[in-house]
Amino acid sequence: MSEPRANGRATNALPDFVLPVAIFIAALAGWEAVVRLNDIPPYLLPSPSLIGETIVKDWPLLSGSLWVTLKITFSALFLAIAGGLFLAILFAQWKWVERSFFPFAVILQVTPVIAIAPLLLVYLDAQTAVLVCAFIVAFFPILSNTVLGLASADHNLVELYELYGASRWQQLRLLRLPGALPYFLGGLKIGGGLALIGAIVAEIAAGSAGQGTGLAFRIAEAGYRLNIPRMFAALVLISVTGIAIFLFFSILSHLLLGRWHDSQRSREA
């Protein structure tokens, strides 16, 4: 028997990822079995293997759409980061700016993007409208988290900076920005996922005006044609994208905060 671990789990020295992966594979196998044993036709429920085949077979078509969706998601996310960070810093420097402009951010946030999309489509071309929708949903969590982070600097540290005659810029650069980093990264994790959701939702809303480019359009289009396996295939690509975004920011958090922030602290055995 190996040594008992600190968290008291009986261990047979399996790496942590084995169990979730095994269960995931078992779930897929169960799905496959249900479809095969009951002879469920693919237009009702395609089997995982058929979905896999479809991804491979339709890859030329799907990869183009994936690329469009990725481009929109990341452009929107980039704009949201730049805008959110910039506005948050402005808010932190001048209270009156925060008081004047925060309501606009809140209005944008609380209005469901699906309701704004048709209006944007009137004014903008489809691509830009989708980009703006994705930006709107990704922007707010980044902004509000960073604002909170910038305001959360340890009060005593702020006084210490004042005692040593720190300039505003020094206070921002050396104290407020590093302190806001965990909050900002938290906002990024949420905003990254939301940018993808925004891009998909807006493209669905754009419908035929979307000129058939992104993954959401592929889903809608395949739906009209009752090409259910392709719907699933596009769905899988969207999920994988979302997971990749989340993993990316989790790893980034770990790299940036690993040494000092409690959120990244593993319980020592």
Next chain:
Amino acid sequence: MSVLATLRGISKTFANGTLAVDGLDLDIADGEFLTFLGPSGCGKSTALRMLAGLMPPTSGTIGWTGGARPQVGFVFQEPTLMPWASVFDNVWLPLRLRHIPRRDAARSIDEALDLVGLGAFAKVYPRELSGGMKMRVSIARALVTRPPLLLLDEPFAALDEITRFKLNDDLLALKTELGTTVGFVTHSVFESVYLSTRIAVFSPRPGRIVAGIDIPEPLPRNEEFRLSAVYADHCRIVSAALHKAMNAPQQQTVAQ
């Protein structure tokens, strides 16, 4: 002994109407170890922060020999370190804010860390340190500019007795070595007698100095002093002064 600071009629009323400090008259001598002793909430921190220039008094004046307030080192009740910065970078802060590059500051930083016995921990992050070690870093940061005036607000209150005794000794050794004037806040009679050359006893809110007690025994002091009859006598006197202050009739302080 020459005077470093002269406080005359210092009062502080907070925005909510709380009168925290009322008519403080005090001369701080150059090189003394002065302790503010008093019950919780009597305005000790407020007085210390006004001395540091962290908040202005509502009325009264603070005069400094030499015209302006000298460089002040301040130690808070909590270590107040930046968790994202190494011990070295934390101690660098006061110099960094004066635009002194890392390399030029390195010697002063190493010296300050050596003074508090943490020379080997420069690269470590605060969360990897014990409470007592964090407090030492905080003291090193306050000392790195070699300030003529060091102010400490209950720096050891959160520590266990063994660590506190050790840090008390270290602080006295530092003070004697550097010749710094020290302003110290505590509500422990024993700590105040062990450390101070003079104790200012505060009344409950609104804070007023009701007694000034000299502890003439030479610095630094040691365990022997802690066990001596002289120490016990001083403690008794200070304790009595504190009790008298506590039982004095209080005036109504909060406007309403």
